[in-house]
Amino acid sequence: MEMTINILYFGMLAEITGLASETWLLKDGLTVGDLKQEIGDKYPLIRDKKFKVAVNQQIGDDGTKISFQSEVALLPPFAGG
Amino acid sequence: MEMTINILYFGMLAEITGLASETWLLKDGLTVGDLKQEIGDKYPLIRDKKFKVAVNQQIGDDGTKISFQSEVALLPPFAGG
Amino acid sequence: MDHCYWFRSKVIMDKIHKPKKVFVQGPISPQFVADSIARHQSKVNIGAHAIFLGQIRADEKEEGFVTGIEYSAYEEMAEQAFHAIREDAFSKFDLTCMHIYHSLGLVPTGEISLFVFVSSVHRRAAFEASEYIVDEIKTKVPIFGKELMGPAGEYVWKENK
Amino acid sequence: MDHCYWFRSKVIMDKIHKPKKVFVQGPISPQFVADSIARHQSKVNIGAHAIFLGQIRADEKEEGFVTGIEYSAYEEMAEQAFHAIREDAFSKFDLTCMHIYHSLGLVPTGEISLFVFVSSVHRRAAFEASEYIVDEIKTKVPIFGKELMGPAGEYVWKENK
Numbered sequence: 001m002e003m004t005i006n007i008l009y010f011g012m013l014a015e016i017t018g019l020a021s022e023t024w025l026l027k028d029g030l031t032v033g034d035l036k037q038e039i040g041d042k043y044p045l046i047r048d049k050k051f052k053v054a055v056n057q058q059i060g061d062d063g064t065k066i067s068f069q070s071e072v073a074l075l076p077p078f079a080g081g
Numbered sequence: 082m083e084m085t086i087n088i089l090y091f092g093m094l095a096e097i098t099g100l101a102s103e104t105w106l107l108k109d110g111l112t113v114g115d116l117k118q119e120i121g122d123k124y125p126l127i128r129d130k131k132f133k134v135a136v137n138q139q140i141g142d143d144g145t146k147i148s149f150q151s152e153v154a155l156l157p158p159f160a161g162g
Numbered sequence: 163m164d165h166c167y168w169f170r171s172k173v174i175m176d177k178i179h180k181p182k183k184v185f186v187q188g189p190i191s192p193q194f195v196a197d198s199i200a201r202h203q204s205k206v207n208i209g210a211h212a213i214f215l216g217q218i219r220a221d222e223k224e225e226g227f228v229t230g231i232e233y234s235a236y237e238e239m240a241e242q243a244f245h246a247i248r249e250d251a252f253s254k255f256d257l258t259c260m261h262i263y264h265s266l267g268l269v270p271t272g273e274i275s276l277f278v279f280v281s282s283v284h285r286r287a288a289f290e291a292s293e294y295i296v297d298e299i300k301t302k303v304p305i306f307g308k309e310l311m312g313p314a315g316e317y318v319w320k321e322n323k
Numbered sequence: 324m325d326h327c328y329w330f331r332s333k334v335i336m337d338k339i340h341k342p343k344k345v346f347v348q349g350p351i352s353p354q355f356v357a358d359s360i361a362r363h364q365s366k367v368n369i370g371a372h373a374i375f376l377g378q379i380r381a382d383e384k385e386e387g388f389v390t391g392i393e394y395s396a397y398e399e400m401a402e403q404a405f406h407a408i409r410e411d412a413f414s415k416f417d418l419t420c421m422h423i424y425h426s427l428g429l430v431p432t433g434e435i436s437l438f439v440f441v442s443s444v445h446r447r448a449a450f451e452a453s454e455y456i457v458d459e460i461k462t463k464v465p466i467f468g469k470e471l472m473g474p475a476g477e478y479v480w481k482e483n484k
Contacts, residue, residue: 010235076319078301080300081264081275081300081305089397091395091397092467138400157480158483159463160482162425162460203434204433206379206380209377210377211375211378212453215360215372217364217442272366292373
């Protein structure tokens with residue numbers, strides 16, 4: 001089973017991808033850890049960067065599951081304040 | 082030897098004495114403790130009140146000496162802020 | 163003003179606050195701060211206000227002096243994060259009011275990008291909440307900032323420690 | 324503005340600040356706060372401002388609700404005490420600027436009687452100094468206050484704990 005997932009990029013990560021968001025075709029039941037691997041393959045420069053992955057606006061860890069309705073976002077270090 | 086000392090009253094203490102300040106004739110070498118005794122004799126209502134005595138704008142204790150050039154002030158509890 | 167308790171009662175303390183806009187475009191002006199203070203003068207159970215303002219520094223970097231910060235955010239998640247921080251602070255500290263404003267877009271050096279305003283009956287709660295809320299904002303809200311340097315348009319991505 | 328360090332250097336850090344007027348007649352207005360903030364926007368080494376405002380509460384006493392506080396002070400000693408607090412805070416905390424204002428005379432309920440404004444490069448110093456300074460003012464400065472109640476002119480002398 002495959003699913004389309006909208007991935008949002010922010011800050012320096014948006015700079016590297018050149019995109020604010022894009023829609024990926026991914027296999028169902030993917031974890032955040034799996035996704036990071038795939039993103040690193042597509043955008044090797046991202047591998048060197050510190051970033052967190054939010055799934056449905058909650059910070060996830062490598063084990064967090066992504067399902068077909070998930071909103072996924074790649075977040076570089078926070079700089080508010 | 083006697084000396085004249087200007088004593089300042091503030092807040093509720095000024096209310097009790099009915100004065101902002103008055104000049105006392107006191108014996109030289111008097112301590113703050115001695116002065117409190119004399120003030121209590123003159124203004125018995127002050128005895129029930131919490132207050133501090135400042136000598137030359139520094140809070141003194143019962144042993145603090147008062148000399149003929151001292152500025153003495155009776156300070157009720159602070160209420161700043 | 164929907165983030166003030168008009169009357170402090172158990173019933174009202176338990177209510178959930180509606181999410182509220184935190185982001186403002188560009189710098190936060192001193193006048194905006196004054197207007198916020200003035201709106202709290204009718205709240206006569208308040209004894210203490212603690213205000214924190216974050217101001218943009220002209221830090222020196224390899225590329226030159228910082229002339230401003232350009233803020234962006236994952237806005238929906240950030241508003242949710244602000245809301246969670248607010249609920250958490252209301253439950254931890256005995257506060258009467260709490261308001262948080264953060265800039266988006268360009269904030270030049272010397273201008274204000276963060277305004278945290280908490281009020282309480284006694285001062286201790288306001289002091290403690292103020293520091294807690296600012297710390298939480300720095301670590302938990304997805305806001306991103308480009309530190310801009312000079313006319314050549316160089317920049318460095320800012321990172322909170 | 325004579326209580327700001329324009330440049331932070333050892334020489335200037337060692338200088339003794341001139342005593343400065345703290346007392347203002349009547350309430351401190353939100354506009355006064357805004358003007359103070361605005362005057363610090365040219366100080367581009369500042370990253371954090373912490374502001375404390377003391378506001379008069381309508382506390383309920385036996386005699387009725389407080390309608391205002393009438394402040395008086397042993398002014399010369401108080402200005403000296405404020406000066407000592409300021410020097411002490413500058414030596415304890417890494418501050419860029421510090422301003423303290425306190426009301427004398429009548430301050431009605433809901434109005435502001437104390438304004439403590441500290442600024443620093445990083446936020447921790449401003450937070451810590453702000454709380455420290457307010458605590459010091461409450462315990463060390465000879466200021467006296469009558470809490471007024473209602474039109475009959477009743478009052479109670481206020482006492483800080």
